[in-house]
Amino acid sequence: MTTPRTSPSRDDSTTGDETQEVESPTDDVDTETALGREPAFQVADRQPLSTLLGRPVVVGVLLLALSVLVVPIVTTFVSSFARTATGALPTGFVTLEHWRYVLGFGEYGVRANAIPGLTFSVGIATAGMLLNVLIGVPVAYALSRYEFYARDWVNTLAILPLVPGVILGIAFLRTYPERGGSALGLVVGYCLLKSPYMVLTVQSSFQSMDLRHLEESARSLGASWPRALLTVIFPHAKQGILAGCIITWTLAAAEFNFTYMVHTGDPKPFSLFLFRNISNAPYLQSAAAISIYFLIVVVAILVLQTIGNSGFTTVRE
Amino acid sequence: MSVRLSIGDSIRQALSSVHTVVFPTTERERERRRIAIMTIPFFVLAIFAGFVPLATMLRMSLSEEQLFNEGWSVDAWETLATDRTYWWIGFNTLWFAAAATLVSVAIGVVVAHALEKYSLPFERVIVAAVSFPIALPGIVVAFMIVVLLGRQGLLTQTVAFFSGRSAIDLATATTIGGLFLGYVYSLIPRATMILRGTYAEVNTDAEEAARSLGASPFETFRHVTFPEIRPGIVAGAILVFRSALAIFGTVLILQGGFVVVTLRIDRELAVGFNSQIAAAIGVVYVAFLIAFTFIGLRFVRAEQVAI
Numbered sequence: 221m222t223t224p225r226t227s228p229s230r231d232d233s234t235t236g237d238e239t240q241e242v243e244s245p246t247d248d249v250d251t252e253t254a255l256g257r258e259p260a261f262q263v264a265d266r267q268p269l270s271t272l273l274g275r276p277v278v279v280g281v282l283l284l285a286l287s288v289l290v291v292p293i294v295t296t297f298v299s300s301f302a303r304t305a306t307g308a309l310p311t312g313f314v315t316l317e318h319w320r321y322v323l324g325f326g327e328y329g330v331r332a333n334a335i336p337g338l339t340f341s342v343g344i345a346t347a348g349m350l351l352n353v354l355i356g357v358p359v360a361y362a363l364s365r366y367e368f369y370a371r372d373w374v375n376t377l378a379i380l381p382l383v384p385g386v387i388l389g390i391a392f393l394r395t396y397p398e399r400g401g402s403a404l405g406l407v408v409g410y411c412l413l414k415s416p417y418m419v420l421t422v423q424s425s426f427q428s429m430d431l432r433h434l435e436e437s438a439r440s441l442g443a444s445w446p447r448a449l450l451t452v453i454f455p456h457a458k459q460g461i462l463a464g465c466i467i468t469w470t471l472a473a474a475e476f477n478f479t480y481m482v483h484t485g486d487p488k489p490f491s492l493f494l495f496r497n498i499s500n501a502p503y504l505q506s507a508a509a510i511s512i513y514f515l516i517v518v519v520a521i522l523v524l525q526t527i528g529n530s531g532f533t534t535v536r537e
Numbered sequence: 538m539s540v541r542l543s544i545g546d547s548i549r550q551a552l553s554s555v556h557t558v559v560f561p562t563t564e565r566e567r568e569r570r571r572i573a574i575m576t577i578p579f580f581v582l583a584i585f586a587g588f589v590p591l592a593t594m595l596r597m598s599l600s601e602e603q604l605f606n607e608g609w610s611v612d613a614w615e616t617l618a619t620d621r622t623y624w625w626i627g628f629n630t631l632w633f634a635a636a637a638t639l640v641s642v643a644i645g646v647v648v649a650h651a652l653e654k655y656s657l658p659f660e661r662v663i664v665a666a667v668s669f670p671i672a673l674p675g676i677v678v679a680f681m682i683v684v685l686l687g688r689q690g691l692l693t694q695t696v697a698f699f700s701g702r703s704a705i706d707l708a709t710a711t712t713i714g715g716l717f718l719g720y721v722y723s724l725i726p727r728a729t730m731i732l733r734g735t736y737a738e739v740n741t742d743a744e745e746a747a748r749s750l751g752a753s754p755f756e757t758f759r760h761v762t763f764p765e766i767r768p769g770i771v772a773g774a775i776l777v778f779r780s781a782l783a784i785f786g787t788v789l790i791l792q793g794g795f796v797v798v799t800l801r802i803d804r805e806l807a808v809g810f811n812s813q814i815a816a817a818i819g820v821v822y823v824a825f826l827i828a829f830t831f832i833g834l835r836f837v838r839a840e841q842v843a844i
Contacts (some may be wrong), residue, residue: 268755270756271754274753278650278651285648362575366568382826388587388592476785478806495786499790510677530668
């Protein structure tokens with residue numbers, strides 16, 4: 221189950237498709253006209269433009285989009301090891317100076333580096349993730365397994381964040397003036413903001429199982445309902461739960477909008493460290509600060525892929 | 538008197554239904570208790586972290602005092618209704634988000650099509666790379682745009698090198714164009730991932746039939762594939778538009794001389810702490826988002842929702 225997925229069946233069908241693309245149209249048109257029927261589609265004598273250009277254009281757009289998305293990420297990561305960035309391309313490789321600075325090694329001050337904020341954010345994100353497991357898994361189960369009054373409304377509420385971070389932030393500060401910006405406030409806020417990711421991934425795990433059947437088998441073998449849930453149903457959904465954990469954790473570790481609105485005091489969360497670097501620091505130092513988070517995301521995606529997700533998304537294959 | 542009686546009756550009824558949920562006797566009642574047990578943690582979170590703060594925000598917009606909720610005043614709402622600036626901000630937010638959604642979904646369709654229909658090398662790597670920006674907070678997306686279009690940006694420097702013009706004049710990261718690219722940068726991955734889910738369900742037999750009946754690849758897409766993925770496109774557009782409206786960090790860094798709702802809320806608080814107006818904008822925003830979501834979802838099947 222946990223082996224990396226390859227899709228031999230689809231590859232076969234696509235290559236089969238390509239051979240057809242070349243040969244079949246002319247053959248079929250002959251039979252159609254021979255039988256005196258109207259062909260289903262107008263066929264020009266020469267090759268249609270989209271046969272010649274379709275694939276190159278589509279692949280071209282893919283490559284363009286891919287490079288716009290990836291090139292800045294790679295450039296940022298590579299620049300973080302460069303000495304100067306005055307020209308078109310950063311030069312003077314390889315130095316670890318910027319990494320040492322953002323990670324707080326050497327003679328630099330303690331407060332300027334990422335470690336206190338990162339430690340704080342990792343703690344908050346982990347607490348939010350655990351709270352999300354306790355809240356998201358049961359509600360995903362109820363929504364997948366039972367029919368009940370206003371189920372669709374509850375579903376919408378659970379899978380779509382109805383409040384964006386900025387606005388939840390102001391509302392939080394006024395509602396909980398003492399606690400809104402504290403660690404507890406951040407945990408609860410992250411939990412609500414990221415809960416849809418958990419509910420969606422767990423739900424898609426549940427949807428691929430015959431929940432009623434599983435539950436009834438376990439119950440008829442003598443398991444109580446809580447035991448059936450905890451030892452049979454939930455373990456079956458562990459891939460979805462794990463994927464939800466990784467996604468909610470990673471997003472919470474660098475959540476900015478809500479944090480920016482509510483947080484005051486020390487230690488500053490990691491996202492505020494990033495903000496200070498991006499808005500007000502030398503280019504190469506910002507690059508190193510951001511690269512710390514890139515490394516976290518890369519690890520998250522690798523783990524997600526080994527448990528069957530295609531990438532950093534709740535959509536499963 | 539009859540009214541009071543019926544209120545008493547309904548209270549009694551409600552109590553008895555609570556009683557059956559807590560102490561069930563039939564299997565059906567036990568099932569209800571289970572549903573309650575499984576959904577209560579979520580409701581507690583939604584109420585204390587969501588609904589109570591939102592209600593407080595509504596009260597905040599009507600508060601006479603600036604620093605805490607006290608007294609009543611509709612000044613903020615009057616300002617919001619009469620001051621044209623706010624109407625323009627709302628309008629700007631909507632068209633900008635709509636345009637970015639349109640571009641992102643269009644590109645998302647093409648990328649998802651390429652990934653699903655062609656056997657490309659390194660497909661797993663490509664999918665992972667396209668999904669990567671979903672994890673990035675808005676401020677990091679802004680930095681990515683600076684890397685491309687800033688004064689030292691790759692594109693800026695390339696154009697400057699070939700045209701011989703000054704890179705400082707060519708930098709567009711902090712203009713409306715740079716901001717648009719920032720929006721598209723964070724939205725393309727979401728659109729693509731949603732549409733990949735849709736493409737996975739497309740019936741390939743019909744496409745092969747169309748091709749073998751002589752349809753060109755474009756005709757096949759137009760008449761066979763497109764009708765099948767249309768629901769996914771609608772779902773994707775709704776979800777991507779929602780994400781576009783919530784963008785804040787990217788605008789905060791890039792500015793672009795362009796004010797959207799989320800940035801304006803921040804400005805109201807940062808300059809003069811106009812908490813009532815900020816809250817009123819927030820209330821309008823959330824009301825719009827909820828209405829849009831529930832109307833939008835009428836056109837979408839539940840299993841197409843993904844983020």
